[in-house]
Amino acid sequence: MTWLGLLFVVCSLMTGTEGTLFENELLKDMFANYNPIIRPVLNASASIQVRLGAALQQIIEMDEKNQVLTVNLWMRMQWTDRNFHWDPADYGGTDTLIVPINSIWRPDIVLYTNADSGFSGMMETNAAITNTGIVYWNAPAIYTSTCKIDVSFFPFDEQRCPLKFGSWAYNGFQIDLVNRSLSGDISAYIDNGEWELIGMPVRNNIAYYLCCVAPYPDVTFTIVMRRRPLFYMFNLLVPCMLISLITVLDFYLPADSGEKVTLGITILLALIVFLLLVAETMPPTSEVVPLIGQYYLATIVLVSASTGMTVFVLYLHYRLPGTKPVPSWLRSLAFNYIARILCLSSTIKVAPAPQSPEVIENNHLSNGNVHTDKSYKTNENNISTVTLPPLVSERFQRNVNSILDELKFMTNRTKDSDVEEEILTEWKYVAMVFDRLFMWIFLITTIVTTVGILCQPKPYTLREDL
Template sequence: MVRNVRMRPTLVAVLLIVIMLPGSKQGPHEKLLLNNLLSSYNVLERPVANESEPLEVKFGLTLQQIIDVDEKNQILTTNAWLNLDEKNQLLITNIWLSLEWNDYNLRWNESDYGGIKDLRITPNKLWKPDVLMYNSADEGFDGTYQTNVVVKHNGSCLYVPPGIFKSTCKIDITWFPFDDQHCDMKFGSWTYDGNQLDLVLNSEEGGDLSDFITNGEWYLIGMPGKKNTIVYQCCPEPYVDVTFTIQIRRRTLYYFFNLIVPCVLISSMALLGFTLPPDSGEKLTLGVTILLSLTVFLNLVAETLPQVSDAIPLLGTYFNCIMFMVASSVVLTVVVLNYHHRTADIHEMPQWIKSVFLQWLPWILGMSRPGKKLTRKTILMNNRMKEMELKERSSKSLLANVLDIDDDFRNITGTTSSAGNNATTTTNLGPGFIRHPTTIEDSNILGTGTFQRDLQLILRELQFITNRMKKADEEAEVISDWKFAAMVVDRFCLIIFTLFTIIATVAVLLSAPHIIVQ
């Protein structure tokens, strides 16, 4: 009870202090200001003091980040936000527009309204410029999101609507994946001509890239802006527009190590096929396997390439060259195997093949058989000796050719000569056979007819054996010639296709505007 009595004076003092404080005034200033500004405001009126003068509108654009590129659907997604649709040649952007103008109907004195310096007003209650993107491909044409307009006491209005824009863009894939893309975004008033509304760049450098975040696939070169004044065929008045050009460059490090390097490795495997011996039985299998693997690889790559026919991508041209080289290597492998397995009883080596693949081409490539070093002098001497040997064989008798002996008695027919007791006779034993002289006594003992028949049988058997041996040697030599010709073709193809692969790769890299952008 005593405690409650002591607390009563304190509560009474507090209540007296609260009652004696002056009352606070809150809220009526902004409400009053809005009522005064918008009561007589007409949203259709162009806010200029002099209708003969154009209203100046400062225009700006802000870009933040490139997010993703879907090469299969040819879509580039960005934040700030950029989305490049290469399949439909569309540039899809999510950006911040900046429109700034001065409305003389929205001015007030700060001191009259409690020091209020600015207001946020919905855009449907104010006049705002009908700035649209001319090259829009969006279904609703205007992709901006309506935000409040910031109005200051001096009449300055700032309107920053974010939005997703789809704009037409001509995509050039000639140098893919070493390509640069330049996409224009053209903004201007749709109904006001240049005499009524004048668009001015907010910054001479173009778009705002201060908050831009780098992307792993696209490198932003710049976003310059330009003011244009154009007189269209529909209207005699000049129309002003502001065009921003988004300049991006594809980063090639990914494509270089995931497309070009594997393609070069696959083509080098095709080159190794020419070093594989034909007797291994895997020469053609290796070539066909490499061709199939390259085909599968190219199908995977084709899914990422832009599907347009305006130009052939540089990467596609390179892949087609490598594909042609691998296919040609398979065809020439079949030729090599055909040459390697030819025999003398089926194929006869033409003279031009002997000259090209057994003499001149091995000499150029520095190839030679064991114990047979080829030079230009030896080639000419071998050809000369072969001609002389053919002439000599045509002039010798049959026996001399069979036994490979000198034919010193080919002009002697059966004659008899005697000199004292050593009388000798020469007997013709058959065509091409000259019997050595024997004494008359021996001739009488052996009998001339029996001796001739026995010698003819011996000669026939000897000729058969010799012919078989010569034929076997000739067949072995022909087979050896075909195998050596196949080896020469292998070496020639290895050098030619190696040079082709190196030249094609270097030509593609040197013809590109830039090689690697990290």
């Protein structure tokens, strides 16, 4: 090492030692008669102005079920201590003194909305004191605060969580607590995956409590944040929409498949399971119904109604033999109006209105009598041309009459079966028309309900305190 380097090291050490000596002397002079318990004021009736600020670093957790918010803040305080005042020229130019916070007086600022059982406050960091007596104390802290959650528009909600700070022992005549700025510092904020920070307005309030006559000022930092809805849309809303669309397919299932009611009940159970998942994340409140809860409830009602519609369609479709024909008013409503509106006229082959069973029976009897009369006339002609013995003629006549009766019975049975088949087919066409009508009613109602509930105006406007 050269002599020039050695000289530089010695000068540096001497300068550092001299600075340490000046600070040591300053500490002895300032703390000679100092008491950290007594308020540092010249007059006991005077108040100390404490300026409070905060910088939001991170939203650690938002517990909606317990309505608790945990955040990481950098607290910033400033006040004037009348005991500290010196001329920097007397102490080698030392204009700032760094001391432990426990060695000086400090205001007992606590979080009024604290929800932590340990009441852990700010970290015991050092404070900086200037030669004019101004004390700067910056300390990080993790606070757990109560926050009333408004889930009216969940998952498109916006929450406002106030953090109320104030002195616990000193009243407004002893400590004048004011805010350092109109908003908190969010320049170093770390983004949260679930919440988007909108702002952090600050407001100074003066409160009067029943226990005391004196006022108690406080500074309230309001953390305004908006939920990021992508997670809930992907895991809760989209599945519900898809399930609603699957319900539409229930109306396309043929009634003969026997799965229409089963599919509707399965969809209903799936919606109830998703609704239970939503209820687990929400605070148990009876004040409001969340937006997603309204949507799920409306969807469950619609799916239940679709199941009832399906039962009605199956009631029309499955008819026992011997049932009455379709009433004229229902026939006209289904085929002349609904089928034409839904463009189903080309797919339905409507037969003429069948006659009542009494008319059909009378027609059959009249036709049988005519046929019998002709047979007898034929028999009479044959008998006139063919001479048979009386006994043979009588037996032949009985056989012919028996055969004619059997033919008449079979003819009537076939005609009755055809009429019944036409009646049952017509009931099935009526069921198909109403099934398609219910499908469109369900689809339109589902779309209107989804748009009406999910597109409600949200409270996203910036308020006056922002």
